[in-house]
Amino acid sequence: MTVPLTEAAGGAGADPGGVLDDVRGFVESEIAPHAEEWDQNERLPPKLLTRIGELGLWAPFLPAGLGGAGMTWATLGRVHEEIGRGCSSVRSFLTVHTMVTWTVQRWGTDGQRERWLPRLATGELLGAFCLTEPDSGSDASAAGTVAERVASGWVINGEKKWMTAGQVAGLLLVFCRTEGNMSAFLVPADTPGVEITPITGVMGTRASMLARIVLRDVNVGPDALVGPPGWAAATVMTGALDLGRYSVACGSVGILQACLDACVAYTSRRTVRDGRLSELQLIRRKISDMVVSGRAARLLCAEAGRLKDADDPATIMATWVAKYHASTAASAAASDAVQIHGANGFSAAYPAARLYRDAKVAEVIEGSTELQQLTIAEEAYREVAR
Numbered sequence: 001m002t003v004p005l006t007e008a009a010g011g012a013g014a015d016p017g018g019v020l021d022d023v024r025g026f027v028e029s030e031i032a033p034h035a036e037e038w039d040q041n042e043r044l045p046p047k048l049l050t051r052i053g054e055l056g057l058w059a060p061f062l063p064a065g066l067g068g069a070g071m072t073w074a075t076l077g078r079v080h081e082e083i084g085r086g087c088s089s090v091r092s093f094l095t096v097h098t099m100v101t102w103t104v105q106r107w108g109t110d111g112q113r114e115r116w117l118p119r120l121a122t123g124e125l126l127g128a129f130c131l132t133e134p135d136s137g138s139d140a141s142a143a144g145t146v147a148e149r150v151a152s153g154w155v156i157n158g159e160k161k162w163m164t165a166g167q168v169a170g171l172l173l174v175f176c177r178t179e180g181n182m183s184a185f186l187v188p189a190d191t192p193g194v195e196i197t198p199i200t201g202v203m204g205t206r207a208s209m210l211a212r213i214v215l216r217d218v219n220v221g222p223d224a225l226v227g228p229p230g231w232a233a234a235t236v237m238t239g240a241l242d243l244g245r246y247s248v249a250c251g252s253v254g255i256l257q258a259c260l261d262a263c264v265a266y267t268s269r270r271t272v273r274d275g276r277l278s279e280l281q282l283i284r285r286k287i288s289d290m291v292v293s294g295r296a297a298r299l300l301c302a303e304a305g306r307l308k309d310a311d312d313p314a315t316i317m318a319t320w321v322a323k324y325h326a327s328t329a330a331s332a333a334a335s336d337a338v339q340i341h342g343a344n345g346f347s348a349a350y351p352a353a354r355l356y357r358d359a360k361v362a363e364v365i366e367g368s369t370e371l372q373q374l375t376i377a378e379e380a381y382r383e384v385a386r
């Protein structure tokens with residue numbers, strides 16, 4: 001059962017070709033029923049990854065003729081919301097893979113597009129976005145991985161940590177310093193010197209198959225570099241992180257929806273001394289908060305998506321705002337969901353515990369809550385000073 005937060009908020013007509021209906025059906029039948037099992041096993045099944053390719057979701061912005069889905073940003077947002085409603089680990093895979101695919105599509109050379117996009121579009125090749133390091137996260141400018149120019153191209157040395165899909169990705173988008181500035185490289189995961197170690201036992205998005213990736217004297221050709229050297233900070237990094245932030249914001253709306261659905265279903269059945277939970281005012285207040293914060297989050301995401309489709313730079317700040325509200329509201333709703341479920345909220349037999357753990361991840365990745373608070377306030381002061 002899905003409790004309508006509001007249909008129109010995503011933008012009427014935001015579903016050309018009915019892709020959203022297909023994705024909803026896919027989530028209902030092939031994702032949501034298995035999310036707890038994947039969370040416990042800490043992995044996603046290969047069959048699922050193939051199905052995502054069949055729906056064209058690995059390369060949402062590529063035209064259908066090239067194996068993509070030819071989506072608008074608005075539709076992408078609703079798709080990632082739906083996937084996030086079913087399983088945040090699947091949404092995480094889609095987030096980072098889309099960041100890599102879009103980077104190749106947008107900033108790659110013809111040769112890079114021809115070499116990588118067809119297999120990225122089917123999911124035969126998965127992408128990992130490799131920016132964070134053991135000693136640098138929020139402050140990406142402190143990253144220490146280095147690429148040195150040699151006669152045959154570049155040699156990369158460094159260590160990346162917390163790579164979503166890193167255990168199964170075939171193509172790594174690795175951010176390195178080149179002569180002091182940030183550059184992005186496309187590195188096949190089977191290149192000699194690349195060492196991938198799974199990270200297990202994480203709290204949330206447990207099936208997102210995280211990895212630590214050490215690069216030791218990794219030789220790549222000149223064709224591995226995306227754009228000119230030293231050019232990635234203001235382009236690839238900013239653009240891809242904006243995409244990731246939008247995807248996580250929309251996925252957080254999905255978490256809010258899942259919390260609401262689970263809580264309405266549970267409280268409609270469960271009876272305590274004072275009656276059915278659904279009749280109790282203190283419970284109803286929590287349900288109201290989920291409805292209101294969910295609607296607001298979806299509207300903020302829709303605004304960010306609309307501005308992206310219009311190529312309006314205001315989308316960058318709209319996306320920060322959407323991500324801040326959606327991820328913190330999802331955390332609050334998931335905390336209430338656990339509370340409403342009582343002891344059952346701690347059990348894998350109900351989705352509340354997983355939603356709670358996954359919502360917390362959304363507050364850390366793609367710009368943490370604190371960075372959003374700083375960035376949004378900074379913009380507010382800048383606006384007032386104008």
Ligand SMILES: Cc1cc2nc3c(=O)[nH]c(=O)nc-3n(C[C@H](O)[C@H](O)[C@H](O)COP(=O)(O)OP(=O)(O)OC[C@H]3O[C@@H](n4cnc5c(N)ncnc54)[C@H](O)[C@@H]3O)c2cc1C
Pocket residue numbers: 096128129130131132135136137138139161162163164165202204205208210361364365366367368369370371374
């Ligand atoms: C499940 C998961 C998946 C991930 N997937 C990827 C991935 O695919 N690719 C990738 O590159 N990275 C990935 N990451 C890493 C993620 O991007 C970083 O965790 C994030 O950027 C925060 O960095 P950090 O963990 O080093 O925290 P830190 O930067 O050390 O921050 C620690 C705390 O301090 C706060 N803080 C930092 N600076 C300030 C400030 N100026 N003022 C106030 N507070 C501040 C932060 O908000 C945070 O609460 C993933 C992380 C997780 C948990």
